[in-house]
Amino acid sequence: MATTPRSGGASGTGTAQRPNGTSQNKSCQFKLVLLGESAVGKSSLVLRFVKGQFHEYQESTIGAAFLTQTICIEDTVVKFEIWDTAGQERYHSLAPMYYRGAQAAIVVYDIQNQDSFQRAKTWVKELHKQASPNIVIALAGNKADLSNIRVVEFDEAKQYAEENGLLFMETSAKTGMNVNDIFLAIAKKLPKNDGANNQGTSIRPTGTETNRPTNNCCK
Amino acid sequence: MSTAARPPSLRLGQQDLKCRMGCGFYGTPQNDGLCSKCYREKFHDKQRKLKQKAGETGPGPSSASLDRRSPQHGHNHGKTEQQQVRKEDLSGTLQKKKFTAVLQKTLQAGAQKITQQRGHVPDPTEDQFLLQLRQLRIPDDGKRKLKLEIQRLDTEIRKYMNGNGGKNINELSDLVQNAYTKVSDTVHNDPSFEIATNEDRDSAIDFFEKVVMTQNHKFLFSPYFTTDEDSDVKVQKRIRKLSWITAKHLDCSIDEVNSEARDLVYNAISELVGIDSYYSPQEKLQCTWRCCRHIFELLKRATGGPASADDFLPALIFVVLKANPVRLHSNINFVTRFTNAARVMSGESGYYFTNLCSAIAFIENLNGESLGISSEEFEALMSGQQAYSTPWESALLACESLHLISENMKRMEELQKRNALISSRITSFEMELIDFQREVTERVDTVIAKAPLNLLPIKTPAFLIGQARAHLLNESEAGHYQANVLSGGGGTLTSQSLTAVGGLAKPSIAPEDAGLSLKDTSMVSMGRLSPLQQNIQPADNLFASPIFNYTAFDSVSLLEEPSSSDVLMLGSEFHGGLTNINYDFDLSDQSGENSTADDSKLNLDEFDPLAQKGPVNQPPSALPETSLLDSTTDSLIDSEVPGTAVLLPSPLKPEVANYRGFSNFDIPSISCNTGDFSSLGQDGAEPPK
Numbered sequence: 001m002a003t004t005p006r007s008g009g010a011s012g013t014g015t016a017q018r019p020n021g022t023s024q025n026k027s028c029q030f031k032l033v034l035l036g037e038s039a040v041g042k043s044s045l046v047l048r049f050v051k052g053q054f055h056e057y058q059e060s061t062i063g064a065a066f067l068t069q070t071i072c073i074e075d076t077v078v079k080f081e082i083w084d085t086a087g088q089e090r091y092h093s094l095a096p097m098y099y100r101g102a103q104a105a106i107v108v109y110d111i112q113n114q115d116s117f118q119r120a121k122t123w124v125k126e127l128h129k130q131a132s133p134n135i136v137i138a139l140a141g142n143k144a145d146l147s148n149i150r151v152v153e154f155d156e157a158k159q160y161a162e163e164n165g166l167l168f169m170e171t172s173a174k175t176g177m178n179v180n181d182i183f184l185a186i187a188k189k190l191p192k193n194d195g196a197n198n199q200g201t202s203i204r205p206t207g208t209e210t211n212r213p214t215n216n217c218c219k
Numbered sequence: 220m221s222t223a224a225r226p227p228s229l230r231l232g233q234q235d236l237k238c239r240m241g242c243g244f245y246g247t248p249q250n251d252g253l254c255s256k257c258y259r260e261k262f263h264d265k266q267r268k269l270k271q272k273a274g275e276t277g278p279g280p281s282s283a284s285l286d287r288r289s290p291q292h293g294h295n296h297g298k299t300e301q302q303q304v305r306k307e308d309l310s311g312t313l314q315k316k317k318f319t320a321v322l323q324k325t326l327q328a329g330a331q332k333i334t335q336q337r338g339h340v341p342d343p344t345e346d347q348f349l350l351q352l353r354q355l356r357i358p359d360d361g362k363r364k365l366k367l368e369i370q371r372l373d374t375e376i377r378k379y380m381n382g383n384g385g386k387n388i389n390e391l392s393d394l395v396q397n398a399y400t401k402v403s404d405t406v407h408n409d410p411s412f413e414i415a416t417n418e419d420r421d422s423a424i425d426f427f428e429k430v431v432m433t434q435n436h437k438f439l440f441s442p443y444f445t446t447d448e449d450s451d452v453k454v455q456k457r458i459r460k461l462s463w464i465t466a467k468h469l470d471c472s473i474d475e476v477n478s479e480a481r482d483l484v485y486n487a488i489s490e491l492v493g494i495d496s497y498y499s500p501q502e503k504l505q506c507t508w509r510c511c512r513h514i515f516e517l518l519k520r521a522t523g524g525p526a527s528a529d530d531f532l533p534a535l536i537f538v539v540l541k542a543n544p545v546r547l548h549s550n551i552n553f554v555t556r557f558t559n560a561a562r563v564m565s566g567e568s569g570y571y572f573t574n575l576c577s578a579i580a581f582i583e584n585l586n587g588e589s590l591g592i593s594s595e596e597f598e599a600l601m602s603g604q605q606a607y608s609t610p611w612e613s614a615l616l617a618c619e620s621l622h623l624i625s626e627n628m629k630r631m632e633e634l635q636k637r638n639a640l641i642s643s644r645i646t647s648f649e650m651e652l653i654d655f656q657r658e659v660t661e662r663v664d665t666v667i668a669k670a671p672l673n674l675l676p677i678k679t680p681a682f683l684i685g686q687a688r689a690h691l692l693n694e695s696e697a698g699h700y701q702a703n704v705l706s707g708g709g710g711t712l713t714s715q716s717l718t719a720v721g722g723l724a725k726p727s728i729a730p731e732d733a734g735l736s737l738k739d740t741s742m743v744s745m746g747r748l749s750p751l752q753q754n755i756q757p758a759d760n761l762f763a764s765p766i767f768n769y770t771a772f773d774s775v776s777l778l779e780e781p782s783s784s785d786v787l788m789l790g791s792e793f794h795g796g797l798t799n800i801n802y803d804f805d806l807s808d809q810s811g812e813n814s815t816a817d818d819s820k821l822n823l824d825e826f827d828p829l830a831q832k833g834p835v836n837q838p839p840s841a842l843p844e845t846s847l848l849d850s851t852t853d854s855l856i857d858s859e860v861p862g863t864a865v866l867l868p869s870p871l872k873p874e875v876a877n878y879r880g881f882s883n884f885d886i887p888s889i890s891c892n893t894g895d896f897s898s899l900g901q902d903g904a905e906p907p908k
Contacts, residue, residue, distance in 0.1 A: 029565070031564070031565055034528075038529040039529070042527060042528075042529075043525070043527030043528070043529070047525065061525040062512065062515045062516065062519060062525060063515040063518070063519070063525050063526050063527075063531065064524075064525040064526065064527045065515075065526065065527055065528040065531045065570070065574075066567050066570040066571070081565055081566070083528075083570050083573075084527055084528035084529075084531075085528050086528045086529050086531070086532035086533070087528075087529050088470065088529065088533075090470075090581075090588070090589040090590075091532055091577070091581065093580075093584070094532075094577040094580055094581060097573050097576055097577050097580070098573055098577070100564075101564045101565075
């Protein structure tokens with residue numbers, strides 16, 4: 001699993017358009033949005049996935065709000081572009097801007113916090129209603145290392161996830177439990193043949209030519 | 220922000236803005252309150268009708284388009300300037316409201332300059348672009364194709380702008396976006412680009428976008444048929460009204476007073492304001508990227524780790540509020556409409572741009588609740604009824620003293636807190652001290668109670684007392700005792716006793732002289748050499764036997780442990796003491812009862828005047844003689860008796876040393892004092908009673 005931190009700037013965005021013509025392996029890029037109340041450990045989860053760190057940060061890590069990570073599944077190189085969102089209630093209404101055009105979303109809650117689970121449910125509802133229809137949603141019960149003082153039962157969350165067609169795992173950014181697994185599960189569930197098409201449609205819902213010819217598989 | 224480029228899903232909290240056609244989507248004011256789809260349909264119908272009409276009248280409009288271009292341009296320009304004048308008026312009226320009118324004016328002046336420059340942009344930049352095109356690492360064939368594509372889009376845009384039909388910004392946006400897709404398709408699949416690397420292809424696409432956008436910036440940036448400028452003014456006014464918002468309201472970790480943090484915020488602000496000064500969407504995005512990087516840097520210092528979106532978004536909102544960038548909506552819309560769609564949808568720049576859009580949306584919709592204050596307070600602050608003061612505001616006003624006051628006030632608050640803390644700690648410390656004191660006294664008391672301090676009388680070994688008594692008893696046999704009794708008896712009797720004692724003593728001299736010839740000679744030599752001679756001489760005059768005197772002294776020293784000073788003192792006392800015998804015996808007698816020098820002094824005072832009575836007549840005449848004799852004899856003795864001369868390096872020392880020498884000569888050590896006593900005893904035994 002290679003870490004590919006973005007060089008940033010225009011060159012960074014430019015690579016998003018590179019076609020996969022030269023390589024044999026398929027390569028896809030997916031936009032993944034993190035949703036969840038503040039302090040449930042969204043950014044810790046991502047930092048664990050991307051940098052393998054918890055609490056000890058490298059100097060180079062300037063922010064945990066936007067991170068990228070590339071993983072390989074079978075013959076496909078999947079590049080995740082992870083967009084963090086502000087979890088505070090007052091910024092709730094801004095979230096659609098972030099999950100617009102996202103192929104995947106992880107809704108995070110804290111197993112010690114019933115409120116965060118309820119918030120997670122509203123996120124899921126909202127995603128179903130407003131995000132692109134084939135978005136892959138995963139529900140992550142974070143802070144699983146503190147399961148002895150849990151409030152949200154595993155079975156309760158599991159049942160909810162099954163009812164709503166979500167991926168579900170209890171994770172721990174602290175111990176690293178299930179962190180890579182949940183991203184891998186998402187990557188497996190994502191359609192890898194032409195992932196870029198979804199991206200194009202959702203940004204310009206007004207356009208008549210929504211199926212603009214985009215021959216490259218990943219954008 | 221409020222254009223149809225955004226999907227309807229963004230219209231949260233504006234439930235009343237649904238499409239007039241009732242399709243369930245939201246409408247926008249730009250589209251006559253219709254949703255974009257309904258508007259498009261309606262618009263297409265209109266256009267079709269227009270085209271039909273045009274077909275009937277012939278190709279008139281297209282030929283006229285060229286002529287109309289410049290007035291069109293002028294009209295556009297004129298409107299922009301008109302808007303800016305209005306803006307300036309607004310800022311003028313709001314000057315009272317203390318927001319950064321000066322800053323705004325300068326910024327607007329800058330913006331105006333840019334607008335003026337825009338008139339003659341193409342010529343120098345076109346050359347530059349041609350140079351850049353030549354530098355692109357793509358085949359010449361590709362370059363030619365790229366240039367062709369650029370020219371084609373250029374003409375298309377101008378044609379659309381100069382067309383007299385109804386204009387819709389979304390149509391224009393689609394036109395540009397389609398061109399982008401086409402170019403991207405060409406670059407990636409055309410055989411003329413085959414040998415180029417992916418990076419070069421990307422830079423070719425970037426170049427295409429940059430050139431077209433820079434050249435057509437004047438048409439595409441806030442076109443006259445959009446409401447961009449109105450929203451610019453609206454948001455600018457709103458931000459100005461919201462100038463009372465502090466970092467605390469936003470739950471943001473920026474320390475407004477920290478100068479280092481403020482510098483970083485200023486960096487972010489200058490980047491944000493700088494967005495307006497770039498032509499191409501890429502450059503605007505890069506500017507946003509730089510601004511956000513500054514914010515992350517700032518947050519990293521404030522929180523100690525990489526900042527998450529929870530920290531970042533409030534900080535960005537704070538920066539936007541404090542920067543109040545000009546033509547905010549125009550810039551945002553320009554980027555959303557005319558940059559390659561993927562750019563704002565993905566990538567780091569896209570993420571930051573999304574955050575900027577969110578920040579603006581938040582600012583436009585915020586209320587008391589979203590700032591954590593009551594709606595009444597919010598209203599009061601918005602209307603300017605409630606006064607406010609923030610260190611940030613004063614800093615922005617560039618009024619250093621006001622800024623200092625605010626800063627000092629904050630510092631004072633801190634100091635006050637600290638002061639309160641200190642005083643509370645002082646009281647607690649005081650309490651502790653009292654406790655400590657009590658504890659110590661308690662402990663001491665308990666210890667004292669356990670082990671009381673009893674001052675026991677000094678125990679003198681019984682055998683010593685016995686010995687001393689025995690000696691004293693011996694002495695009393697020798698008639699001294701009587702003298703002592705006499706002195707103790709009364710002052711009146713002393714003179715009689717003195718004479719009596721003198722009478723008693725004198726007869727005893729003769730035999731003693733003969734018996735102790737050796738002692739005598741040594742005594743004489745010593746007396747001559749030492750300053751004590753004067754003491755000794757009168758003693759000689761009075762008493763024949765010096766030993767007699769010294770025994771008394773020795774008896775004192777036995778019990779008093781004489782130091783050198785004591786000896787000296789005694790030496791001086793000797794002068795008076797020698798005049799009468801009583802004194803000596805007094806001391807020796809009292810020694811048994813731990814007598815002190817004071818006692819002896821008392822005795823001395825008692826007897827001095829009486830003692831002087833007798834000798835005063837005699838010694839004055841005798842003293843000069845002896846002193847003269849001494850001076851002559853000194854030298855003589857020096858030569859005669861080298862042994863004694865060696866013992867006298869200084870004339871003062873011998874006083875003691877010689878004296879000791881004498882006693883040493885007679886009795887070698889202290890233990891021999893008993894020997895002295897024994898000699899005394901002999902002496903005492905010798906004089907007849």
